[in-house]
Amino acid sequence: MHGKRILLIVGGGIAAFKALELVRALRREGATVTPVLTAGGAHFVTPLSLSALAASPVHSDLWSLDEGGGMGHIELSRSADLIVVCPATADLMAKMTAGIADDLATTLLLATDTPVIAVPAMNVRMWTHAATVANVAMLRERGVMVIEPDDGPMACGEFGPGRLPEVPAIVAAIALHFAPKPLTGRHVVVTAGPTHEPIDPVRYLANRSSGKQGFAIAGALAALGARVTLVAGPIALVTPPGCTRIDVETARQMAVAVEAALPADAAVLVAAVADWGVIASPDKLKKAEGMPRFDMVENPDILATLGHSPDRPRLVVGFAAETSETVANAVAKRVAKGADWIVANDVSGDVMGGDANTVHLVTADGVEDWPTLAKAEVARRLADRIAQEFA
Known part of the structure; x- marks a missing residue:
């Protein structure tokens, strides 16, 4: 982070005192920090403390920046390499979502095209409230990096998610933003989620895939600079920043989208694609008509088609969800499908839809057994391995 210019917006909350520690940590990493103190934040830290630690004037008044006829708040918002909002309160994030600009901090955020990282801190009930959940989802969709808060005891006496992450974790997230982007200029296609195969106009065959792992991988690849085309089955997850999303429903639609x-x-190819579809009835099936009989049709094998195609990408990675003999099945699948790698996981337990995964990376060189990891960490590790292939 040496030489990087960071605009630090300090929101109003008890966690604001950690902003002082964050300033010191960022400056130790070589960054220049310009503090913006909100009216709420000034109830917890003083301008003098921030200014002394940042070795920079503290800005708080929207009307004091217009010097020489220039629009000072516009210049301030665009002179930084990164804007960090810490702590990001529920009120501040709601204003960011709604585009409200009623003080210096919110005006800077609305006027900038500089990347923004928000570090939330608030009461657990505020963090889990539907309004905050929706606001965070919207900010992420717009490209704001919102760091997940920590779990733990709070100043209000309650316990749960909403604590400001520890300062080293915040610094690590900021450093990751400035890290080299080894996949810049590379195009990666990612599939995610289930497919729905219609039975009649109101029913379909499906599986329990949540799409979380595929979306996490798409986001991790985009964070490394890749241009990501995310072909998503019918799920309601927020599109990761930097990804172009194509929504599909059936296996055949997904195959067409991947080829296109x-x-x-x-x-x-992370999606849990249905192996078979049904010749769907044009009318809703009636219970009174007795037990229906379905004519099954085989769906396209997207992985095998891509793996054996003359237009195949340089690296083809498939996923194998197995309930028995996980590694052996994955080894055979890699060869049969023409894939370079297979990421295999055992889904015999209560795994699908969860937030963690235990996977085995099968390549031509052998099998790597990864420990149980959060799906975001699995995604990061896989993205790093892919980047190494293109180094």
Whole structure:
């Protein structure tokens, strides 16, 4: 972070005192910090403390920045390499979402095209309230990086998610933003989620895939600079920043979308694609008509088609969800499908839809057994491995 210019907006909350520690940590990393103190934040930290630690004037008044006829708040918002909002209160994030600009901090945020990282801190009930959940989702969709808060005891006496992350974790997230982007210029196609195969106009065959792992991988690849085309089955997850999303419903639609997204440097096929579809009834099936009999049809094998295609990406990665003999099945699948790698996981327990995964990376060189990890960490590790292939 040496030489990077960070505009630090300090929101109003008890966690604001950690902003002082964050300033010191960022400056130790070589960054220049310009503090903006909100009226709420000034109830918890003083301008003098912030200014002394940042070795920079503290800005708080919207009307004091218009010097020489210039629009000072516009210049301030665009002179930084990164804007960090810490702590980001529920009120501040609501204003960011709604585009309210009623003080210096919110005006800076509305006027900037500089990347923004928000570090939330608030009461657990405020964090889990539907309004905050919706606001966070919207901010992420707009490209704001919102760091997940920590779990733990709070100043109000309650316990749960909403604590400001520890300062080293915040610094690590900021450092990651400035890290080299080894996949810049590379195009990666990612599939995620289930497919729905219609039975009649109101029913369908599906599976329990949540799409969380595929979306996490798409986001991790985009964070490394890749241009990501995310072909998503019918799920309601927020599109990761930097990804172009194509929504599909059936396996056949997903196959068409993947082919249309080519050429690509890599493809990571995470989606749980239905192997079979049904010749659907044009009318709703009636219970009174007795037990229905279905004529099944085989769906396209997207991984095998791509793996054996003359237009295949340089790197083709498939996923294998197994309930028995996980590694052995994955080894055989890698060869049969023409994939370079297979990421295999055992879904015999209560795994699908969860937030963690235990996977085995199967390559031509052998099998790597990864420990149980959060799906975001699995995504980060896989994205790093893909970046190494293109180094």
